[in-house]
Amino acid sequence: APEYVIYDFSCALAAYCMLREAHFFRHTRFLxxxxxxxxHTRCSKACFLSAYRAYSARLQGINSSAGESGNAGLLKIRKPLSYMSQxxxxxxxxxxxxxxxxxxxxxxxSKST
Structure with a gap:
């Protein structure tokens, strides 16, 4: 299982995963x-990536919006996919x-060199 899952609705996803595969996700943090x-005004602070960044060097450098840009990319191929077999x-x-x-x-x- 992944160590971290960073996602918009991780608060709900955590409960969903724990109900279905608790053993598999037992060490996963949903942020x-x-x-x-x-x-997310009703969610606990423990659900926010910002609460963990101060304590984890690995999470400080993470791009938490990477999934959003990936979804934007997938929107570009949505139409061609609809005409294809599975x-x-x-x-x-x-x-x-x-x-x-x-x-x-x-x-x-290229940016780092």
Whole structure:
């Protein structure tokens, strides 16, 4: 299981996962990303990524909005996917995400050098 899951509705996702696969997710922390945390007024502070960043070097450098940009990318292929069989759609999505991630990595590497 992942150590952290950072997602808009992690507060609800944690309960869902614990009800279905408690043993598998027993060490996973479900955190609400920084961008969406403002709208979660009823959630405990323990659900917010911002509460953990001060204590974890690994979480300080994490881009909590990466999932949002990935979703924006997937919106670009939504229409072509609707015309494909399931098998072709899975392969097309896999290749699209592989290229998307490769471009992102190359941009990050060029910034760091």
């Amino acid at each position: 609400i990303d920084i961008f969406h945390s403002k709208g 098998r072709h759609a899975v392969v097309f999505s896999y290749v699209f995400l592989a290229i998307w991630n490769r471009i992102r990595r190359r941009k990050l590497l």
